[in-house]
Amino acid sequence: MDTSLSIEQQRGENSKLNAGLKSRHLTMMSIAGVIGGSLFVGSGSVIHSAGPAAFLAFLVGGILMMLIMRMLGEMATSSPDTGSFSTYADRAIGRWAGFTIGWLYWGYWVSLMAWEAYVAGKILNGWFPSISINVFVLVTTLALLSINFFNVKNYGEFEFWFALIKVVAIICFLVVCTLAVMNIWSIGEVKGVSNLTAHGFMPNGIAPVVGAMLGVMFAFLGAEIATIAASESENPAKQIIKTTKSVVWRVGLFYVGSIFLIVCLVPWNDPMLGQSGYGSYRRTLELLGVPGAEFVMNFVVLTSVSSCLISAHYTASRMLFSLASRGDAPSCFKLTKANTGIPMFAIIGSCLVAVALALINFSEVLRPKDILDTLMNMTGTIALLVYLVIACSQLKMRRKLEALGGDMPLKMWLYPWLTWLVIIFIVVCLIMMSFMPDYQVLVVSTGAAAMVLALVGVIHQARCSKRLR
Template structure:
């Protein structure tokens, strides 16, 4: 029987598992492919969009780290919101976060299936999608150690791929790579300058970039299932600055110096593939397809894990069916994994069976959840600090310039949400997410009333029976 934490979950994640998750957990297909859209929209100034967004993520992770080191919990920010803001906040953000990752499952499964279908066109895309989801479900059902092991090798592959890309890209820029269609870093300033489409395009790209960082917070959830969660969270939080600087800012700088921002193939081929093609690397598409396949498998693996742990935490707090808090002899919350996977399979099937506009609407409901998560973390930390200090708890990791930076982050996130609502292309996402959040808030109030009524009924029954 494995060692358990206070919640009853296994502590089977090793230090190398959590370390590699913290290093590469934020790296997804959005960096390898999606960054091309940001550069095409804002030009080389997309680097500013990534820098601003990266700074926001660093600050949010610092706030989350402060709370998580004081009280490691698989419910992470949902639990802290429950304590610092109120039951409705923890309930709402927990279920919204679960919904976000359940919808990630069909997106990543379809992306992986599309790559595999290109290699083996005789097998239908939906077969690959269900197949890869099934395989990763099994790894999540066995034990948290299996999840950690798969994620370790996925993450290591991504880190090695980016390291090689940065080295090859830099060598091409300085003229070391022969037969390269690259000449120095002049493309950072040619074709209309560093900011060819103005500051508005930079802010527009920032809204797109924001969602590529979603997943940074997973390490605080996973750390609760390691043997020394506080130490792991401190390390992960302290390393987030260089991780974002190297992997994201470094990559965008290299790509922008190699690929003209107005290259017609940049959005469709993706930033990494197009950069490698211009450098003269043979089989660039095949190489990037393998890396992207690993990345989406990693994201799918994490989506299954994260959704199940959030559902488990909600159940432990009485905000989800009580049966979902059961764990097996290995300390794995199988019921929560099965429930999340079942919804994941349904969304995978829905992606192929439903009309496009129906599934697109479902995706729209998760469009602003990342920002709501960041907002809840900031507000929770603003209130939690006084709670921790009043109880005399040791704060192992403190937010910088408290409370001014925290308040600044809250204002920035609110500003981004308003900007999204004012933009035609993103207004539907904000409205749909807001409508879903309102429904969940109402559900939280009903859940609270039901629990109070049940407690009152039980108290009355005990009182009557004792007479």
């Protein structure tokens, strides 16, 4: 045995990720990152509460996400890192900030895994009612999580094909709806744009539209995965620039465009939109007379949640790996297998939490759906906090890069004024939501969790600084 090697290397372990993702993997990830199950399933409740003006919430959310991606792209092209914005917060704001947002983000993705598995289990149970939904949830979780235990290119391949199905499905949806809006589609009950204003554009006032931002932010969070995955590709900076520049048309076409078409065709007060898990896309296809709309949309949603579950596990494991690499998580999580370059212990750690949350479904005392719904409702606030940290980090890192004369292949527009505008907008939204009865508990509870993590981060930073003296 070669004694010059470390114990980890002798065991086939190191602390470096391999570049196993190809350009086409990252391209499809960047497209699919904003097409999750929440778009197909959750948008119905947003429209039902805010009316046709829900379109504005998606429009504003899309613009916000576009600006955030531009800021993130500026930092990531200058210094690609698997920890992405958590690493940049560490460098720009302080170690406590990177610690806080990193663990919050990790918690978001492991919670999302359980929610996506529940949705998949519910769909499969509808197709095979003789098998318990609990069995489907657990089997789905274990089967999909196993993909990330192999070479990262396997994840890239699965995500590529899952993403392709989602993209094709939503393009077909856009084509059919556009024909209906133009009065060319002759089948079904609806056509034209009359429902955009016939029942009131903003029937419940501005408050539900502002509150809808939480649901919209939950739907949009995921576009940044490409900047995390890019660190495992051959040319990270080039891929990040490509992803960031394409985010405008992706958001405009897939999200804002499709929601606009839906509110034109479907009355906002349609009782089916208010049903949990029914989905605005399914209801639109039904009213358009598309045969087998329920099965088609259930298949698309099943594909979407499967894709999101795999991506959630990948992202959670890489964030945990990054935290460990910076000394903000147990050191075992930064070890990677020498032959595959995957962070095995970070994958196992994230997997165990996801399986534990999936096992909640077997409890006869707890109410699994209520617990998962609460976790998912909190994620909208987490998304806004992540965006706030990205904006604050970019504000400081840009100054440092300019002072050092560093290379910036991609720059944020109208710096620093547009960055400040984004920061102010997010803070105002959070303050407004904290006074709204429907969102108060979610915003305050998520804020409290963030403050506790921040306090732990400050203590951790102080201890690390003391050791270095």
